[in-house]
Amino acid sequence: MTDLVQLASDNGIAVITINNPPVNALSPGVPEGISETLDQIANDGSVKATVLIGGGRTFVAGADIKEFGKMTSGKPRGAGLLPLLLKIEDSAKPVIVAIHGTAFGGGMELAMAGHYRVAVATAQFGQPEVKLGLIPGAAGTQRLPRLAGVSKAVEMCVSGTPVNADEALKLGIVDSIIEGDFLAGAIAFAREVAGKPAPKTRERNGKLGNPAENALIFSKAREAAAKKQRGLLAPARAIDAVEATTKMPFEEGCKFEQKLFIECLFSEQSKSLIHVFFSERETAKIPDIPKQTNIIPIHSAAVVGAGTMGGGIAMVLANAGIPALLKEADQAALDRGLATIQSNYANSVKRGRFSQQVAEERLKRITPTLTYDDFSDVDLVIEAVFEGMALKKSVFRELDRVCKPGAILASNTSTLSIDEIASATSRPESVIGTHFFSPANVMRLLEIVRGKASSQEVVATCMQLSKTLGKVGVLVGNCRGFVGNRMFGPYRREAQFLVEEGASVEAVDQALSDFGMAMGPLATGDLAGLDVGWRIRKEYRHLEVAGIRQPFLEDRLCELGRYGQKTGAGWYKYDDQRRAASDPAVGELIRKWVEEAGIAQRQISATEITDRCLYALVNEGARILEEGFALRASDIDIIYINGYGFPAHRGGPMWYANTMGLKKVCDRISEFHSQHGETWQPAPLLKQLAEQGKTFAEFGREQGATA
């Protein structure tokens, strides 16, 4: 027997313990170990029943995700686990699966093969495979409807959302919730059922419903998935697999599930989602910052500026249990900021996200102020005042004067140099960028901008803080626009050029939305406010290089006061609910403006639209990577997925380029270079990797990153 699985006995009850820390994943050796212990139990006349339990902090939290990657070149896991599950179910002595922590994915499938399930009150149950572009591959779609009913099984397999022990008990997934000593309780349960006929899940057909009701369940689920999980394969296949349960005998249903599982496993979508899963974990690894770096405890914080971002950031801190001062320049602005926070919390309560009491507790953690008087005690300050260097410097000079030594002084700037901001203080080592995305209390991304002088402790603390705040922190370097916005510039530039050259506003947004972007680039501009970029462009006009083409349509729209959603009109027009509609007036204006500018109009295909916008991202991403402003290509992918609505099932822009083949991408960029001029000069790194037949991931590894 492998040491991943142990067998003990307690007066006629065998106890099988899975010990594969940290999460008892079903790595090679675990199923084999369970199988061997079952043989021993079968041959041991003194054993009347078996308890199967996880050692450490959880039951089996899932399959070993690394194995999925290996499987596409070898044998799928399902084939390995299925026979074991049948063996458990066919065991003459009842098997009681005892669940604490989580029973997810393969763990859930394993649990459902037992004759009974008992759980602690905090346990969770789920089939989250869909989040990796997969469906359950070891009869999960066949056993779950038999325990929980067809409708719930569809919901769980399609959404991947787990249920808690209470709900699992009501649904029939769990037979008993155990209070007090868990193992002792599970053994007592086993004693009660020992010797009685044990129900096999695969033979329990009582909850499989009737054809008419089921047809409605499946058609509704398909409709919802097509809308909410647009373009995704796995949710559709999960529905097909559960439907098979209601139409085929168990064995055939399993074979059908297996076929669909393999289709998903070999899909680009699943490979991309698995890449995203590992890449997100990889962001925490910073080559020159050792794991044991001291983390500065953050007991309290302060936010300067209670506008769009400052208010959101104060909420993020309060939600994570960190009390925060919120400083404004004048009473009116402070009142406005607080009113927005209050209405956001009230909305969350209305939508049932949390209770009134929780909202009040959170609100109480935010202390409004007009002075820096109480800043001397805080461990962290996040500045979110207007975007202007002189103002930022004056705020940081003040912070330097009032804050205690060692306090972290962070700026939420989206374009300004962290080094220049830090130069206004006597302690640049304490200064760093924490670039939240709007709305700060919703968006998961946090770009952590490392200045020249930012200390290792300050960087490590902010990376850790991102987790405390429920964000994905990605470390980036201090260049203009950092990583995300620096790439977003060329992306939105191309979207505008395409309109100048003859594509309609709607066609540009539709092509990118069909690709999977949460929103088209022009609609995104309207959402963020076209005036933001306009103001920045006016400030930096002196940096523009003569002879390089600049988009001009947004400037013209802004000159007419069309700032986007906030003024009811931009690229689109908006009603008072901010619902967008095409605006024929914009079409007219554009036709007039481009004619005046002498730009030739032509038919533009959807492929050209996506290639130009997406490859503009990739080309700039390659420069950022080569210049060292991102640690690895996969960090750029995580930034785009969590901050810019890039579809996770495409893996992020750099991964997408890898899947297209860098040679093909580079050739297309060279073509655009000859057609559209200097801005399309292929990035040297892209050229080099394309020539060498390599991917961006390989470049990262050569640089010491492990993604």
Ligand code: NAI
């Ligand atoms: P905003 O205009 O909504 O808010 C700025 C607030 O700062 C105003 O309420 C103003 O009264 C206050 N303020 C000005 N001087 C102050 C002082 N000396 N002390 C205290 N408060 C002061 O601006 P927004 O959009 O919140 O932007 C803030 C920062 O966040 C900027 O650096 C911006 O570039 C950055 N950012 C903005 C994003 C967005 O989508 N709006 C996204 C990411 C970063």
